[in-house]
Amino acid sequence: MENRLRSTYAGFGTEIALKSKLTSYLCGDEEHPPDHFVQFYEDDEFLLDLVSNFISAGFARGDTCIIVSTKAHREGLDKRWRAANLDLAAFSERGEYIWLDTDETLAQFMVDGLPNQERFIEVVGGRIALASRRRRRVRVFGEMVTLLWMRGNRTAAIRLEEFWNTLYDDLRSFSLMCAYPMRIFAGETYGAEFLQICQRHSHVFPDENYTNLTSQEERLRIIAQLQQKASSLEVEIAERRAVEERLRISENRYRRLFEESRDGILMVDPDTYIILDANPSIRELLGRTREQLLGRKLWQIKLFQDHAIDRDALRELQEKHYICYESLSFLSGDGRHRDVELLLTLYPVDARHILQCNVRDITERRQLEARKDEFIGLASHELKTPVTSLKGFTSLLKRRLTSQGNEKELYFLVRMEAQITRLTRLINDLLDLSRVQTGQLVYQEESFEMDTLLQEVIEDVQGTTQTHHLSLEGRTQAVIVGDRDRIGQVLINLLNNAIKYSPEADSIWVRVSTNAQDVLVSVQDFGIGIAREHQQKIFERFYQVADLETKTYPGLGMGLYISYQIIKRHGGQLWAESEKGEGTTFHFTLPLVRKQESKASK
Ligand code: ADP
Numbered sequence: 001m002e003n004r005l006r007s008t009y010a011g012f013g014t015e016i017a018l019k020s021k022l023t024s025y026l027c028g029d030e031e032h033p034p035d036h037f038v039q040f041y042e043d044d045e046f047l048l049d050l051v052s053n054f055i056s057a058g059f060a061r062g063d064t065c066i067i068v069s070t071k072a073h074r075e076g077l078d079k080r081w082r083a084a085n086l087d088l089a090a091f092s093e094r095g096e097y098i099w100l101d102t103d104e105t106l107a108q109f110m111v112d113g114l115p116n117q118e119r120f121i122e123v124v125g126g127r128i129a130l131a132s133r134r135r136r137r138v139r140v141f142g143e144m145v146t147l148l149w150m151r152g153n154r155t156a157a158i159r160l161e162e163f164w165n166t167l168y169d170d171l172r173s174f175s176l177m178c179a180y181p182m183r184i185f186a187g188e189t190y191g192a193e194f195l196q197i198c199q200r201h202s203h204v205f206p207d208e209n210y211t212n213l214t215s216q217e218e219r220l221r222i223i224a225q226l227q228q229k230a231s232s233l234e235v236e237i238a239e240r241r242a243v244e245e246r247l248r249i250s251e252n253r254y255r256r257l258f259e260e261s262r263d264g265i266l267m268v269d270p271d272t273y274i275i276l277d278a279n280p281s282i283r284e285l286l287g288r289t290r291e292q293l294l295g296r297k298l299w300q301i302k303l304f305q306d307h308a309i310d311r312d313a314l315r316e317l318q319e320k321h322y323i324c325y326e327s328l329s330f331l332s333g334d335g336r337h338r339d340v341e342l343l344l345t346l347y348p349v350d351a352r353h354i355l356q357c358n359v360r361d362i363t364e365r366r367q368l369e370a371r372k373d374e375f376i377g378l379a380s381h382e383l384k385t386p387v388t389s390l391k392g393f394t395s396l397l398k399r400r401l402t403s404q405g406n407e408k409e410l411y412f413l414v415r416m417e418a419q420i421t422r423l424t425r426l427i428n429d430l431l432d433l434s435r436v437q438t439g440q441l442v443y444q445e446e447s448f449e450m451d452t453l454l455q456e457v458i459e460d461v462q463g464t465t466q467t468h469h470l471s472l473e474g475r476t477q478a479v480i481v482g483d484r485d486r487i488g489q490v491l492i493n494l495l496n497n498a499i500k501y502s503p504e505a506d507s508i509w510v511r512v513s514t515n516a517q518d519v520l521v522s523v524q525d526f527g528i529g530i531a532r533e534h535q536q537k538i539f540e541r542f543y544q545v546a547d548l549e550t551k552t553y554p555g556l557g558m559g560l561y562i563s564y565q566i567i568k569r570h571g572g573q574l575w576a577e578s579e580k581g582e583g584t585t586f587h588f589t590l591p592l593v594r595k596q597e598s599k600a601s602k
Contacts, residue, residue, distance in 0.1 A: 058139035132173035161200035264359035287333015377434030502527025
């Protein structure tokens with residue numbers, strides 16, 4: 001065994017303190033004053049080999065050996081000694097080997113979570129003093145400090161190390177070996193305490209990664225490597241601290257934005273829908289204090305209750321992560337009617353999600369919009385009268401000039417008439433728009449044949465263009481109940497758009513068909529097309545596709561909005577199918593009342 005030990009530590013050159021201490025402690029080949037040393041280790045097997053050697057060497061020198069260890073470590077040591085045919089029972093009987101359980105021994109001198117010095121001296125010191133009276137030297141392997149440290153009671157561990165030192169100063173008759181697994185010091189926070197542990201020992205032995213090395217070159221290399229690791233860790237720690245500091249400053253900024261935002265903001269746990277935070281604006285809007293909001297479920301807020309925004313309504317949030325309610329009215333905290341826009345956003349924070357509800361007061365904006373709509377309505381109404389009389393006088397003049405055969409003047413008059421027609425259309429659109437907005441668009445109700453309407457409108461629009469040929473495909477004999485002029489208006493708008501947005505093409509197709517419930521009308525052009533992201537938005541008021549690549553077209557973005565409202569009002573649907581650059585097909589459906597009986601079957 002001694003050979004094995006010698007070979008393990010043979011690499012400690014004479015110039016290195018390790019050899020003179022540890023090898024001789026373990027092998028017992030030199031007289032040495034008793035000492036208090038610590039061995040760090042990675043692997044239990046390494047530690048047990050070492051302790052077994054330390055104690056065996058003690059037996060060989062005739063020392064008394066005391067082990068204060070866990071039961072598991074005791075079994076590991078027993079196994080080794082049995083393999084080496086060491087008669088432990090005999091040593092034990094002679095009082096040369098004493099094993100004490102760590103927990104039981106600690107229990108005898110720990111008071112309120114800290115070691116009591118008097119009791120320690122009594123319990124541990126007493127035993128050592130007794131052993132050293134009978135024998136000259138005592139070897140102790142103790143794990144009590146390690147256990148305290150591992151259980152998180154680091155103050156107690158450091159204090160106990162001090163008591164051991166005091167005891168050593170008093171008795172000077174024992175060698176004490178402590179051992180700590182290196183992994184328990186992993187973490188920046190232990191740096192100072194690790195130093196304290198080292199300072200409490202007269203000798204410190206690094207773990208097996210270093211101790212097992214046999215050549216001095218290797219050891220120097222590993223020291224250099226460790227130094228490099230240490231300095232890169234220091235840099236890493238400094239960087240991490242800087243990042244943490246930056247995060248704290250972004251956190252602070254975010255907090256200020258949250259606190260000072262004019263939008264009301266609620267932070268909600270998306271799993272339980274419990275309100276986690278509420279900024280001052282939302283507290284004011286809802287007329288509630290922070291305490292009245294925090295910890296409540298979202299549904300308990302009146303705004304959400306009034307509009308039935310509940311768990312079911314928010315199911316789509318899990319997929320889309322974003323829902324916008326454009327205009328919700330509710331009675332605010334001060335008892336006034338308010339219009340709000342509600343934005344719900346689900347976003348990840350660390351490993352979980354947070355639901356942010358932004359409530360924006362748009363009451364004033366809505367009032368302004370209403371005033372603007374009212375103004376548009378009034379202005380277009382006022383414009384309509386002079387334009388109508390202008391149109392009347394123009395057609396009177398046209399008749400006169402025609403009968404006089406005055407071709408030259410007639411040429412200018414026809415152009416003037418075309419502009420007046422354009423102006424009339426614009427004014428009508430403006431009027432319709434404001435009527436739709438205020439819910440005053442009047443619809444006539446009559447039954448009419450779809451085929452005839454299509455033919456008439458196509459003929460009329462064909463008359464206005466020399467560049468495009470309009471073709472109709474299909475006959476349905478469908479009868480529709482609704483406002484014939486308004487449906488005609490939708491068709492005119494779709495056909496005019498088809499002409500306007502296909503300057504390079506020369507044909508437009510109108511197709512009509514029916515199924516059991518609906519009549520379907522489609523207007524297809526071969527023009528500039530509409531990119532996917534605009535296909536829904538073109539039905540909004542004033543929306544025009546702004547595309548830097550394509551030229552601009554005259555218009556105000558009202559036609560499709562009005563058409564959409566008209567079709568919707570008739571219980572149908574209007575939508576577009578298109579690819580950019582590939583032309584567009586607008587489809588609309590209208591509920592079918594019945595099909596006319598065909599002439600053949602009469
Ligand atoms: P506008 O007076 O601008 O034509 P509309 O409401 O009729 O207003 O149409 C809205 C927008 O939709 C247009 O500005 C245009 O960008 C797009 N659009 C409408 N019809 C077509 C079409 N057939 N092809 C390509 N784009 C179209």
